[in-house]
Amino acid sequence: MNDFLAGTSLLFGDPAGVVLFVAGLIGGLVFGAIPGLSLLTLAAIILPFSKWMSATHAIMFYGVIYCSGVYGGAVTAILFNIPGSVENAPTAFDGFPMTRKGWAGKAIGFAVTCSAIGGTLSAIFMMLATAPIAHWAVRAFGPIEMFALIFFALTVVAGVGTSSLWKGWLSLLLGILIGTIGTDPIGGVGRFTFGNLYLLAGISFVPVILGFFAVTEVFVQGERIITGVFRASKVAIDYPSFAEFWRLRIAIARSTVIGFFCGLLPGIGATLAAFLSYNEAVRWSRHPERFGTGEPEGVVASETANNAATGAAMIPLLALGLPGGALTAIMIGVFNLHDMDPGPLILVRAHDLVWVLFASMFWASVAILLLGILETKTTVHLLRIPFPVLAPGILVFSTIGAYALRNSILDVWTMFVAGIAGYILRRRAYSLPAIVMGVILGEIGESAFSKAMIMMDYSFWGFFTRPVPAVLVILGLATMILNVVRRPRFQPATE
C-alpha cells in the first residue's frame, strides 16, 4: 500500500507526469476511437519521442495508452464493426449488432464500465501478485506448456465467430499458413518468400489487421451504398442501468479472472483473453443462441477480459522481460532506449519506476470510467457522419497506420490486398478474426512447438507427461469434439 501511495504521489506530484498521464489517456482514447488508427499506431509514432522523456515518464505513458487504447478500440468495433485491435474483435460480434438495433449507447456503456472494472481489478491484482506470479510462471510455463496452451486457444478461436465449423478451421489454418511466410524459427530458412527480401521478414500483423478489419469494412459498406442497400445505424445514447449490470455480475467476475490469467501469458495475453472469455460466456449462457445477435453479455465478456489482461501483461514484461503482445513489445523498445532491460532485477533496480507504472495504470482505469461516460455521449454521434464522408478518411488513416510502423509502402500494399481478400472471404462467411489470430498465434505456436519437440525428443506423448500441458491438450481436444457434435452456436442469419 505504501508503495502504491508513493507511486501515486510521484505520478501526480510532478506536473510533467500529470501532463503526460492526461495526454496518454486522451491519446489512447482518441487513437483507439478513430477507425483505421489504433493504440499501436500511437505507440509506434511516439516511440522516437520517448527518448526525450525520463524513463519513468516514458514507461508510465505507455502503460496509460495501453489501458485507454484497449478501451478505445472497442468504440470502433461497436459503432463501425472495425475493431481497433484484434483483442477488440469479439466485442464486434455483439457490439455492432447492438448498434444496428439502436443500442449503441448501451453497448458503449457496457464496454466502458466493464473496461474500467476489468482494468482496475487487474491493476490491483498486478500490484499484489507480480512477484509470486512471476516466480510461478517462470517454473510452470516452458515451451511445452506454451504450445499446449496455444493449441487450446486455436480450438477455441476456430469455433468462435462463425456458425460453420469447417470455415472457422479453414480461416484459422489460412492465418497460420500466412504466419509461416518469412524465415523459419529454428534454421532461418526462407519460406514462401519467392526471393522477395520484404517477405523474408514475414508479414507484419498490423497491416493485416487494418486490411481485414478497416479496409474490408469500407469495401463492404461502400458496395452496399453503391448498390442501394446501405442502411445507416441509429444513434442512441441510452446508458445501461445498474440493474442491467447487476444481471451480468457473474459474467464480469468470470471474465476478469480469465482476462487476468490469460494476460500473464507472453505473446497472446489480451487477445486470447477476449476470445476465451467470449467463448466461455456462450458456453455458460442459458441462451447461447442470442450471441452474435446483439447480446450485451458478449460485449461485457470481451471488454472485461481484454482490459483485465492489461495489468497482468505487465507481469511477464517486468518480471521476465517477455512481451505479452505488440504494445508490450514496443515497451521493451522504450526500456532499451533508456538503457534498461526489463527482467527480474527491474523490481529492485527501478522500484520507483515500477510503482509509478502500477499507480498510473490503476488511475488510468479509474479515469476511463469517468472519461468514458462522457465519451459515450459524444462518440455515438460519430454515427451521424455519413459513411461516404467517413470511408475515405478511414482508408487514409489506415494507410498512415500501416506505413508508420515500418516506413514501408509494401505494408500499405499488404493492407489493401488483405482488405480485398477479407472482402471475398467475408462474403463467403469465413471468420476474419480467426485468420488474424492464426497469423499471431501461428508464429508463436511454431516456435513453441519446435522447442517442445526437441525437449520431448520428438514424442507427442510428452504433452501428457506433465499436468498443465496434459490438461490443456485434453481441453483443446474436448473443445474440438464439442464443436463438431454440438449444433452451431449462432442464430441463423437473416440475410
Next chain:
Amino acid sequence: MKRPRGTVLEPLVWLAFAGTAFALTYQFDERLPTYRFGATGWPRAIIVGIALAGLALLLASFVRMRAGPERAPDPPARSYGSPAVAEPVARSLGEVDWKTNVRRLVTFALPLAYVLTMDRVGFLLVTPLFLAGYMYLLGLRRWVVVAVVALGIYGLVLVLFVKLLFTPLPLGAGVFHTLNARYVDLIR
C-alpha cells in the same frame, strides 16, 4: 437455397490451394541439423489441415445436396461482420446495371491506384484528390461539400501527423520527392 455448383466449387478451390501450397514447400525443403522436422514440417502440417477441412466442407456440401429440397435448408453460414440482425447485403452482379457494377469495381480499384500513385507522387499530393474522389464515388455529389470535407480531413492529417507527431509518410520518387520534402519542411 444455395447454388449446388458454387457450394462444391468452394471446397475444391481450397483443395487446389492446399495442393499448390504443398508443392511450393519443395522450394525450401531443407534438412536442419538441429530440428528433425525441418523448415517444411510445420507448414506442411498446416496445409494437410487445410486439405482435411476442405474435404470436410466438400462432404458437408454433398450431404446438403443429397438431402435436397425435402430437408430444411441449413442456416446460411455467418461470420463476424455479417451480424444476424437484419443487415442488407449488396446485390449480386446480375441484379444491378452495368454502371453500378463499374462503380462497384472502382470502389476496389481506386484505393489500389491511390497506393500506386502515392509511391510515385507522394502521400501529401495524392491524398486530397483521393479523399474527394472516393467521396464522389460513394455518392456525395455536391462539389462544395466534397471539397470542404476533403480539405478538412487533409488539414487534420497535416496538423496531427506532419506538424505535431512528425510521422514519416511516403514522399514519392524523383522530383516529387524533393517537392514533398520541401512541403513537409514548410508545414513543420
